[in-house]
Amino acid sequence: MAQKIIGIDLGTTNSVVAVMEGGQVTVIADDDQQRLCPSIVAVNDGAAPLVGYPARNQLVVNPRQTIYSIKRFMGRRHQEVAEEEKNISYEIVGGPEEMVKVRAGRRIFTPPEVSAIILRTLKDRAEKFLHSEIQKAIITVPAYFNDSQRQATKDAGGLAGLVVERIINEPTAAALAYGLDRKQISKVAVFDLGGGTFDVSILELSEGIFHVLATNGNTHLGGDDIDRRLVEWVYTEFEKQNAFPLNRQPQVFERVRQEAERVKCALSFEDSESFDLPILETRDGKVFNFTRRLSRADLESLVRGIIDRTINPCRRALDDAALTPEQINEVILVGGSTRMPLVRRVVQEVFRKEPNTSVNPDEVVAIGAAIQGAVLSGEISDVLLLDVNPLSLGIETYGGAMSKLIFRNSPIPATAKEVFTTAVDHQTAIDVHILQGEREMAADNRTLARFALSGISPQPAGAPRIEVTFTIDVNGILNVAARDLATGKEEHFEVKPSYGLTEEDVNRQVDESIEHAFDDMDRRMWVEHKAEAERVLAATHKALSQHSGKLDGGQLEKIDALITRTEKALAAEDWHELKSALDALNEATIPLAEVMVTEAIKKEGAPGPSGHDPGSH
Amino acid sequence: MRVVCVNCSSREVGHWCSHCGAVLPTPDNENYFSILGLPQKINLDEEILKERFFDLNRAFHPDRSSRMKDPRMRDIATRKSTLINNSFNTLRDRTRRIQYLIRQGLGDREEKSGQIPLTLFDLVERVNDLMVELKEAKESSKAPGSPTNGRKVSEAAKELEGELQELVARREAFESNLHSRESEWDDLCDHTENFERLSADDLAARQQILQALSVRMDEISYIDSLIRRIKDTLFE
Numbered sequence: 001m002a003q004k005i006i007g008i009d010l011g012t013t014n015s016v017v018a019v020m021e022g023g024q025v026t027v028i029a030d031d032d033q034q035r036l037c038p039s040i041v042a043v044n045d046g047a048a049p050l051v052g053y054p055a056r057n058q059l060v061v062n063p064r065q066t067i068y069s070i071k072r073f074m075g076r077r078h079q080e081v082a083e084e085e086k087n088i089s090y091e092i093v094g095g096p097e098e099m100v101k102v103r104a105g106r107r108i109f110t111p112p113e114v115s116a117i118i119l120r121t122l123k124d125r126a127e128k129f130l131h132s133e134i135q136k137a138i139i140t141v142p143a144y145f146n147d148s149q150r151q152a153t154k155d156a157g158g159l160a161g162l163v164v165e166r167i168i169n170e171p172t173a174a175a176l177a178y179g180l181d182r183k184q185i186s187k188v189a190v191f192d193l194g195g196g197t198f199d200v201s202i203l204e205l206s207e208g209i210f211h212v213l214a215t216n217g218n219t220h221l222g223g224d225d226i227d228r229r230l231v232e233w234v235y236t237e238f239e240k241q242n243a244f245p246l247n248r249q250p251q252v253f254e255r256v257r258q259e260a261e262r263v264k265c266a267l268s269f270e271d272s273e274s275f276d277l278p279i280l281e282t283r284d285g286k287v288f289n290f291t292r293r294l295s296r297a298d299l300e301s302l303v304r305g306i307i308d309r310t311i312n313p314c315r316r317a318l319d320d321a322a323l324t325p326e327q328i329n330e331v332i333l334v335g336g337s338t339r340m341p342l343v344r345r346v347v348q349e350v351f352r353k354e355p356n357t358s359v360n361p362d363e364v365v366a367i368g369a370a371i372q373g374a375v376l377s378g379e380i381s382d383v384l385l386l387d388v389n390p391l392s393l394g395i396e397t398y399g400g401a402m403s404k405l406i407f408r409n410s411p412i413p414a415t416a417k418e419v420f421t422t423a424v425d426h427q428t429a430i431d432v433h434i435l436q437g438e439r440e441m442a443a444d445n446r447t448l449a450r451f452a453l454s455g456i457s458p459q460p461a462g463a464p465r466i467e468v469t470f471t472i473d474v475n476g477i478l479n480v481a482a483r484d485l486a487t488g489k490e491e492h493f494e495v496k497p498s499y500g501l502t503e504e505d506v507n508r509q510v511d512e513s514i515e516h517a518f519d520d521m522d523r524r525m526w527v528e529h530k531a532e533a534e535r536v537l538a539a540t541h542k543a544l545s546q547h548s549g550k551l552d553g554g555q556l557e558k559i560d561a562l563i564t565r566t567e568k569a570l571a572a573e574d575w576h577e578l579k580s581a582l583d584a585l586n587e588a589t590i591p592l593a594e595v596m597v598t599e600a601i602k603k604e605g606a607p608g609p610s611g612h613d614p615g616s617h
Numbered sequence: 618m619r620v621v622c623v624n625c626s627s628r629e630v631g632h633w634c635s636h637c638g639a640v641l642p643t644p645d646n647e648n649y650f651s652i653l654g655l656p657q658k659i660n661l662d663e664e665i666l667k668e669r670f671f672d673l674n675r676a677f678h679p680d681r682s683s684r685m686k687d688p689r690m691r692d693i694a695t696r697k698s699t700l701i702n703n704s705f706n707t708l709r710d711r712t713r714r715i716q717y718l719i720r721q722g723l724g725d726r727e728e729k730s731g732q733i734p735l736t737l738f739d740l741v742e743r744v745n746d747l748m749v750e751l752k753e754a755k756e757s758s759k760a761p762g763s764p765t766n767g768r769k770v771s772e773a774a775k776e777l778e779g780e781l782q783e784l785v786a787r788r789e790a791f792e793s794n795l796h797s798r799e800s801e802w803d804d805l806c807d808h809t810e811n812f813e814r815l816s817a818d819d820l821a822a823r824q825q826i827l828q829a830l831s832v833r834m835d836e837i838s839y840i841d842s843l844i845r846r847i848k849d850t851l852f853e
Contacts, residue, residue: 166680209671378684386674411670411702413679413695417645471699474679576745576846580733 005136005165005377006126007369009173010115010153012071012222013195013336015039016366017122019130020374025177025367028122028129036362037125041117042066043104051121060258063089063250065104069224070118072196073100073111074156075149083220087228089250112152116159123160137162138369138376142197143169144217144390146436147448147478154475165376167475170194171201172212172387173368174334177359179205186329187213189317191347191355192365193310194335196222200314202321202328208382214320214409215390216313223264223337226303230260233302234275238290246281246290255280256290267296268339300342307346314350320409331355334364386411389472396433396442399527405470408438415471419485426458432468434480441527453482526575533570533582537563540585543592550595558588618644618651623689632673632697640677640690643697649704649717658806659715659799661708670705674698715830718802722827734836736791737843740783744843747777748850774851781847788840795833802826 009016014036018027029035034053042055043065050058059066072084079096091103101108119139127134139162141153150167157164171190179188185206192199199217203210234256238246246252259277266273277290318325331351337343338361347355359367374380389412394404405416420430430453437445456464465485472478483490540563548556562585569578619628624639634641643652650657653669675681682694708714733741751773758770805823809815815823 206671209674211671375680376683384675384678384680386671386678407706410706413699414702414706415699416703474695577749580742580745583733 003136003377004130004132004134005138005373006123006134007138007140007173007366007371007373008119008122009140009170009363009366009369010071010119010156011039011194011365012069012197012224013039014362015118015122016363017126018363018366018370019126020370020379021130025370026129027363027366028125030125037118037122038068039070039118040066040068041070041104041114043107043109045105045107049117051118059089060251060254063254064091066090067102067104067109067114069196070102070111070114072224073102074115075111075146075152076100087224089254112156112159115153115156119156119160119162123162135161135163136165136373136377138166138168138373139164140170140173140365140369141167141476142192142194142217142219143171143199143201143215144197144219145476146219146391146446147476149219150475150477154477164475166372167477168369168372168385169199169201169212169215169387169476170365171199171215171334172203172210172385173366173372174332174359174364175201175203175205175210176368176371176383176385177364178330178332178356179203179210187321187323187327189314189328189331189351190334191310191314191331191338191351192217192334193337193343194222195337196220196224198222198310198313200310200317202317202323209384209386211386212388212409212411213323214317215388216317216320217390218309218313221306221309222335223261225306226264226337226340227257227260229303229306230264230299231256234260234277234290237292238280238288241290242288244283246288252280263294264299265336265339267294267299268341271296296341304342307340307342310343310346311350325350325352328353332359332364333357334361336362387474387476388412389414389476391436392438393448393470393472393478394435394445396435399531400442401440401527402435402437402442402445406472410472412472412476413474415469417467417469420453420466420468421462422456422459422464423461425461427461427464428456428458429454430456430466432480434470434478448478449480451480456484525579526573529575529578529582530570533566533578536582536585537566540589540592543589543596547592547595547599551591555588555591559585559592562588618647620644623693624687632676639687640682640685640693640697642693643700645700647700648721649707652700652704653708655708656806657718658803659711659718660803661714663709666705666708670701673701677701712834715799715834719827719831719834722824723831732835732839734832734839736836737787737839740780740787741843744777744780744784744847747773747780748847751777751850777847777851781844781851784840784844784847788837788844791833791836791840795830795837798826798829798833802830 004019006017006019016027016036018025027035030037030052032053037052038056040052040055040059042050042058042062044050044062049055055066059068067090069084069088073081073092076099077096078092078094078098078100081092081100085092092100093103093108094101099110101110102114119137123134123137137157139153139157141150145153154164154167171192174190174192175188185204188203188205190199190201190203192201197217197219198221199215201215202213204213205211231253235246255277259275263273263275272293272295274293275290279287280290281288318328328351331347331353333344333347333355338347338357344355371380371383372385375383375385388409389406390408392404392408393406393416394402395418397403405418406414420432422430431450432453433442433450434448435442435445436448439445453466453468456466466482467485468480468482470478470480481490540559544559562581566578566581566585569581619630620641620643621627622629622634622637622639622641625634625637627634627636629635629641632641632643633639648657653666653673655661655666655669677694677698679695679698682691682698685691685694707717751770754769754773758767805819805826809819
């Protein structure tokens with residue numbers, strides 16, 4: 001019998017481990033019968049770290065040494081997490097370009113190290129339950145996680161002593177948990193609003209195949225945002241009430257945050273709930289409390305704007321899947337935030353049907369991961385996941401445009417090839433800039449990696465041919481290999497994260513990319529035509545200064561008029577007009593080019609300074 | 618395309634070796650239609666396309682091939698699964714499917730985006746002028762105390778809408794011509810025994826259809842972007 005592969009949902013707020021045994025999935029509880037493990041690690045100098053509920057219990061008394069929501073920092077650089085950094089009580093260290101590190105007590109941890117502590121706890125839990133050693137695991141990630149976030153998750157597994165057999169997407173895992181006993185073809189939407197991330201996936205289920213048609217989401221949207229909104233409300237109301245601001249010391253902030261989370265959760269089941277924060281502040285010997293009743297309607301009007309941000313990704317996923325809401329047979333809810341009645345109403349509005357909530361939204365992802373574990377170990381043989389890559393992959397090309405090589409929602413594994421060459425003589429290295437995102441211009445997308453294809457033997461420009469193969473593997477992780485087509489020499493590149501943009505920017509841009517699709521196209525055409533126009537104008541002016549005497553008045557007048565027209569189009573930044581002006585100008589300068597060719601022939605053997613340049617076009 | 622079985626060295630076609638049952642490698646440049654075992658037609662049965670995609674993945678997807686004992690077979694299967702996915706992803710979309718056929722038959726063409734198709738030359742200039750006129754009229758009507766410009770705006774808009782109707786009509790004509798070219802292509806497929814060994818006449822006919830398809834595709838894509846721009850100008 002093959003070794004067991006456990007399924008782990010490594011969540012922002014909670015983590016869960018499950019395993020399949022004899023056709024049944026068990027969510028594994030700890031000694032205290034707790035099935036969830038809060039994704040919290042408390043580091044106490046000189047002692048073993050605390051994980052889960054024990055760590056959560058010391059959060060208020062020891063906020064600076066208690067690490068939570070670490071998932072938000074996985075695979076990120078310091079400069080990308082400014083917003084998150086404001087809302088945590090522990091410390092982020094490292095320069096803006098460096099990968100995030102956290103300080104807890106005297107030690108410094110990377111996010112994969114913190115995640116590994118959680119994973120090790122879950123591994124121990126599973127080993128105790130199964131009475132055997134566990135080495136292999138499936139770990140889930142948000143579908144919208146990018147390459148470096150996936151890589152960081154895989155690294156965390158390795159640090160915990162686990163072989164990560166697969167990284168699978170959370171919504172896809174949830175669909176597995178729901179869809180196992182289904183035989184008929186159906187289309188399913190998975191709406192996954194967790195603590196920190198939002199995903200929506202559309203799948204087609206057909207005879208054991210779970211075919212993902214489209215996925216969309218936002219890696220910066222979740223229950224944490226709702227808590228934060230409530231915390232801000234408490235701070236605002238406190239100040240209104242007492243005419244001075246409540247302090248933001250970690251102890252106070254953490255108490256407010258926990259109370260906000262409690263009130264939010266209670267309001268999913270109650271019509272109203274009280275904030276109860278005694279002795280929040282003392283001033284001039286006076287004690288200040290915060291007690292206030294909040295109705296569910298109040299909460300909903302506070303957070304409606306946040307929840308509404310889930311709507312567009314759903315519409316885009318439907319659009320990419322070429323389906324209407326009516327064609328979706330079932331909507332599955334995943335993630336603790338989907339317990340909010342407001343979220344359920346929004347889902348119902350978008351998909352026009354009552355969502356299915358029959359599996360516990362906190363456990364459904366781990367259950368799906370355990371099923372995938374059983375698929376890989378061979379215990380289940382009639383199930384197959386066909387997933388997609390969430391974001392388009394491409395490279396920067398001439399003029400700063402992004403050339404897409406693998407489109408979003410392509411089935412994975414996927415591959416694309418591109419042949420690169422040199423631009424100048426004797427060039428020995430070519431820069432390759434790999435991007436992920438949906439916008440037309442490179443600068444608007446996220447940089448996955450930049451590297452140089454080096455060691456090219458010196459040759460004339462355009463002669464070397466280096467074929468670069470981009471492969472997105474079944475885990476959604478990118479691999480790059482280059483081959484010199486002349487020598488057959490092969491080279492592999494590690495795609496290390498190095499991004500120029502903040503995550504906020506990337507998210508905003510992905511959100512806007514559909515609206516901007518047309519602008520982008522315009523901008524790209526503008527960039528290309530502008531460069532061409534400047535080149536042609538310079539060449540024409542130069543040629544005219546030397547050869548205008550050989551053209552007749554009509555020809556000159558026409559060229560002059562077209563130069564003016566081209567310059568106007570340049571000033572007006574209208575590429576359509578520019579294109580048409582350029583075409584006309586090129587046509588009108590044909591006699592000029594002919595004159596120059598004749599002159600060049602006359603001067604054969606002693607080409608003048610104008611010998612090549614303007615005549616080359 | 619024939620390939621050499623890495624296990625028993627016999628020269629074979631398809632996905633499995635008929636001698637030893639090993640997984641056969643797929644050449645990187647294998648035709649997408651052949652990978653999925655489909656005729657090279659534009660009007661594909663999309664249900665069959667999907668069925669092939671599912672069936673082949675049932676055999677070669679990494680989740681399945683991870684159970685193969687021979688590591689060489691696992692590698693071959695993973696590469697094959699990647700090519701199956703690329704093939705499906707290209708062929709499932711009609712536009713991408715046609716563009717793939719054009720690229721296969723005519724080679725990579727220079728990107729022609731933005732170039733005005735000959736069949737639209739007469740209209741484009743007028744439409745561009747009208748758009749500029751309308752924009753200017755709209756700009757100056759924002760200035761206070763110029764009631765005449767309001768009339769100018771509505772006149773230019775009306776004229777532009779007229780051109781829009783004409784463009785839509787032309788698009789329909791292009792579309793219907795495209796469809797008849799597509800049928801010609803598919804007929805040719807039906808009557809061709811072996812696509813790899815075409816007679817000179819068939820080859821010429823084939824290239825001619827692809828040329829026509831390519832022109833129509835460019836026209837339609839140009840007209841679509843022009844229509845979008847007109848609508849933006851009219852309704853902004």
